[in-house]
Amino acid sequence: xxxxxxxxxxxxxxxxxxxxxxxxxxxxxxxxxxxxxxxxxxxxxxxxxxxxxxxxxxxxxxxxxxxxxxxxxxxxxxxxxxxxxxxxxxxxxxxxxxxxxxxxxxxxxxxxxxxxxxxxxxxxxxxxxxxxxxxxxxxxxxxxxxxxxxxxxxxxxxxxxxxxxxxxxxxxxxxxxxxxxxxxxxxxxxxxxxxxxxxxxxxxxxxxxxxxxxxxxxxxxxxxxxxxxxxxxxxxxxxxxxxxxxxxxxxxxxxxxxxxxxxxxxxxxxxxxxxxxxxxxxxxxxxxxxxxxxxxxxxxxxxxxxxxxxxxxxxxxxxxxxxxxxxxxxxxxxxxxxxxxxxxxxxxxxxxxxxxxxxxxxxxxxxxxxxxxxxxxxxxxxxxxxxxxxxxxxxxxxxxxxxxxxxxxxxxxxxxxxxxxxxxxxxxxxxxxxxxxxxxxxxxxxxxxxxxxxxxxxxxxxxxxxxxxxxxxxxxxxxxx
Numbered sequence: 314x315x316x317x318x319x320x321x322x323x324x325x326x327x328x329x330x331x332x333x334x335x336x337x338x339x340x341x342x343x344x345x346x347x348x349x350x351x352x353x354x355x356x357x358x359x360x361x362x363x364x365x366x367x368x369x370x371x372x373x374x375x376x377x378x379x380x381x382x383x384x385x386x387x388x389x390x391x392x393x394x395x396x397x398x399x400x401x402x403x404x405x406x407x408x409x410x411x412x413x414x415x416x417x418x419x420x421x422x423x424x425x426x427x428x429x430x431x432x433x434x435x436x437x438x439x440x441x442x443x444x445x446x447x448x449x450x451x452x453x454x455x456x457x458x459x460x461x462x463x464x465x466x467x468x469x470x471x472x473x474x475x476x477x478x479x480x481x482x483x484x485x486x487x488x489x490x491x492x493x494x495x496x497x498x499x500x501x502x503x504x505x506x507x508x509x510x511x512x513x514x515x516x517x518x519x520x521x522x523x524x525x526x527x528x529x530x531x532x533x534x535x536x537x538x539x540x541x542x543x544x545x546x547x548x549x550x551x552x553x554x555x556x557x558x559x560x561x562x563x564x565x566x567x568x569x570x571x572x573x574x575x576x577x578x579x580x581x582x583x584x585x586x587x588x589x590x591x592x593x594x595x596x597x598x599x600x601x602x603x604x605x606x607x608x609x610x611x612x613x614x615x616x617x618x619x620x621x622x623x624x625x626x627x628x629x630x631x632x633x634x635x636x637x638x639x640x641x642x643x644x645x646x647x648x649x650x651x652x653x654x655x656x657x658x659x660x661x662x663x664x665x666x667x668x669x670x671x672x673x674x675x676x677x678x679x680x681x682x683x684x685x686x687x688x689x690x691x692x693x694x695x696x697x698x699x700x701x702x703x704x705x706x707x708x709x710x711x712x713x714x715x716x717x718x719x720x721x722x723x724x725x726x727x728x729x730x731x732x733x734x735x736x737x738x739x740x741x742x743x744x745x746x747x748x749x750x751x752x753x754x755x756x757x758x759x760x761x762x763x764x765x766x767x768x769x770x771x772x773x774x775x776x777x778x779x780x781x782x783x784x785x786x787x788x789x790x791x792x793x794x
Contacts, residue, residue, distance in 0.1 A: 337373035340383035350386050353458045353678075355394035360683040363403050363414055370416035374404065377412075397454060401684035431773060434780070435741030438766045440524070442570070442721045444636040445765050448692035450685040452639060452675065459674035470667035472658060473646075480677040481646055487621025487628070489648035493658050494668040498608050498633025501645040501657075502564075503529065505629050508656030509562040509602040510535050517555040517563040517601075519547050521571045521750035523608070524761070528749075539752030546577035549584045556592045562602040563589065568609040568617045571750060571761075572717025573724045579618045586623035593627075602653060605630040611637040611680070611689045612696070614719060621649060629653040634676060636721075636765075637689045644668050644676045696721065699767040706771075706778035712785055716764075723762045727785040730758035736784035744781075760785070 347358045362368045374380075377395060381388045395412060398404045406412045462476065473492040482489065495501035510516050512534035518527070520539045530537050538555040540547045540563070552563065565585070567577050586603075593600045603620050607613075610632050621628040629649040634642055647654055658664055679685040700716050703723050707714035713726040722745070727733040730747060737744055737760075747759025760781070767774065 338368070338375065340375040340380045343375060343380060344384045347384065350384070350390070351457070352390045352393040352397070353454050355386070355391065356397045356454065356684070357682070359394070359398060360401070360403060364683050368414045370414050372414040374412045374414070397451075397684060401687055403684070431768060431770070433741070434777060435743075437768070439762045440743050440745045442523070442636075442763045442765055444639070445692070445695075446639065448688070448695055449637070449639045450679065450682070450688035452641065452679075455675040455678040455682070455685070456671065458678040459671045462670060462674050465670055470665070471670055471673070472667055474670055474673045474677070477644075477646075477673045477677040480680040481632075481648070484680070485648055486616065486619035486630070487625075487649070489621075489630075490626065490651035491648070491654040493647045493654050494673055495645050495647060495657075495661065496643050496668065497635050497640065498606070498610075498631060498645045499523075501631045501633070501647055502604070502606050502608075503533075504657040504660045505604045505631060505647060505653060506530070506535070506562065506564065507533065507660045508653050509604060509629075511561075515558050515560040517552065517558075517560040518752060519564060519566045520752060521573065521747075521761075522564075522566075523571060524745055524749050527752065537752045542572070542575045544575045546575055546581040547585060549581075549588050552585055552588050553592075556588070556601065560601060561599075562604055564604050564606060565620070566606050566608070567619060568607050568613050569717045569719060570609050570721050572720045574715045574717060576718040577618060582618040582620055583623060586620040589620075589624060589627075600627060602650070603628045604653075605649075607632040609636065609719060609721070610634050611686075612693050612719075614693055614697075626650055626652075629657070634679070637692070638676070638679050638685065642672060642676050642679070644672045695769070696765060699769065700764045702771060702774050703762070703764055703767060703778070706774045707781060709775075710778045710782035712778075712782055721763060721765055723764055725760045725762070725781060725785060727758040727760055730760065733758065733760055733781075733784045737781070740780060740784075742780065 346362060347355055349355075349358075359368070377391045378388055381391045384391070395404065395406070399406060403415055404412050405415045462474070464471065464474070473494050477494070478492055481492070495504055506516065515536045515538060516530070517540050518537045520541055527537055538558045538560055540555050541551045542548060546569065547565070555563075567582065569575055569577050589601050589603065603624060605619060605621075605628060607617055607630060609617070611634065619628065619630060621630060627650060629647060632646045632648075634645065647657055700720065700723060704714045704716055707723070707725055714723055716723045724747065734744065734746060745761035745763070747761050748754040750761060
């Protein structure tokens with residue numbers, strides 16, 4: 314069945330004995346704070362104690378052996394929990410000094426690890442916006458934590474498990490009428506579009522878009538109409554003009570992951586919703602669906618705005634988690650209009666397809682995990698540093714380079730797009746064509762470059778900017794005798 318909104322109670326064990334935390338704690342007290350006896354249970358319980366301040370920075374933890382003995386847990390289990398806490402930067406272990414709660418007050422972004430050898434620009438992915446796997450959290454604990462669900466291997470299909478719904482709905486920007494899951498974000502987006510737009514119909518598209526998206530719409534027999542943006546997001550005037558083509562849906566990117574220079578404001582979202590409301594009021598009973606493609610997901614530095622509260626029953630939001638947690642999580646969320654969720658479910662293998670409960674609950678664990686959240690915070694900051702470094706280096710070379718506040722790509726103006734692409738390709742460098750991201754190609758030539766795989770080395774980025782500058786301003790001309 315399709316999941317509808319429901320509350321799930323959360324229980325947490327609280328010690329009946331009040332203890333003042335000083336420079337050290339004893340194993341007996343700590344055992345009382347632990348819910349469960351697995352490595353994940355121990356790790357999560359200590360994480361909560363550290364995050365809420367019950368265990369202050371510098372607090373001495375019991376030795377692994379003593380805590381394991383008192384708790385009746387294997388030494389290996391406690392060692393695994395301590396190791397994951399160290400990886401998350403929550404505790405520190407010194408030789409002969411034991412483990413203490415780490416002081417994270419001055420920690421911003423960990424210094425990137427310099428690769429032993431730079432493989433060359435031909436081996437750096439500057440086209441696809443694939444996340445840097447080194448910045449993603451480990452999946453082992455999340456998968457293990459999902460294996461104790463009582464409903465595993467039960468007959469039937471859970472389009473969304475209760476555990477995942479409980480983790481997701483507190484972060485959703487509006488009350489969803491129904492929920493479902495799909496594989497990656499691209500699959501979810503295509504299911505939603507197929508549900509809203511039958512072959513031969515038209516959709517309005519918030520530009521620029523992910524490479525290949527427009528080609529896929531063409532394969533589906535759907536005509537795209539572009540909606541252009543200013544610094545606050547898609548403009549009401551452009552959306553109004555697109556609606557004259559009678560689209561059945563507006564594919565909106567509230568997180569602006571491919572923006573040239575804009576961040577979508579809350580005020581702009583309200584203006585766009587009003588344009589759609591007025592259009593629907595004048596129509597003959599048909600309405601324009603809004604499909605919100607939140608492909609950045611947890612990597613967003615702010616609450617990404619939504620039309621869900623402004624256009625109730627007309628909005629379906631899709632959130633992808635692949636860039637934050639890794640592509641092998643393979644679970645994205647569809648939440649919003651009950652009608653579109655039901656249609657989307659039917660588009661997936663005629664309604665018989667569903668995501669593994671193991672993967673769904675693993676995603677729920679990651680969403681609720683303080684350690685995973687810290688990894689995502691670091692990745693967000695690291696991507697921002699890379700984006701700013703590339704834009705700065707390109708501008709220093711005299712180029713016009715742009716990127717939205719949370720964009721995962723950088724855009725560069727060039728004299729001739731094709732010439733620049735060929736010139737870079739001759740040096741083994743592949744970048745994206747700006748034309749592929751717009752329904753109507755812009756008059757100004759543009760190159761698109763992903764920042765997610767850039768090296769954290771200013772000298773290498775400066776070298777790359779010089780190569781781009783030569784390609785951007787040069788001219789390739791065929792001569793003949």
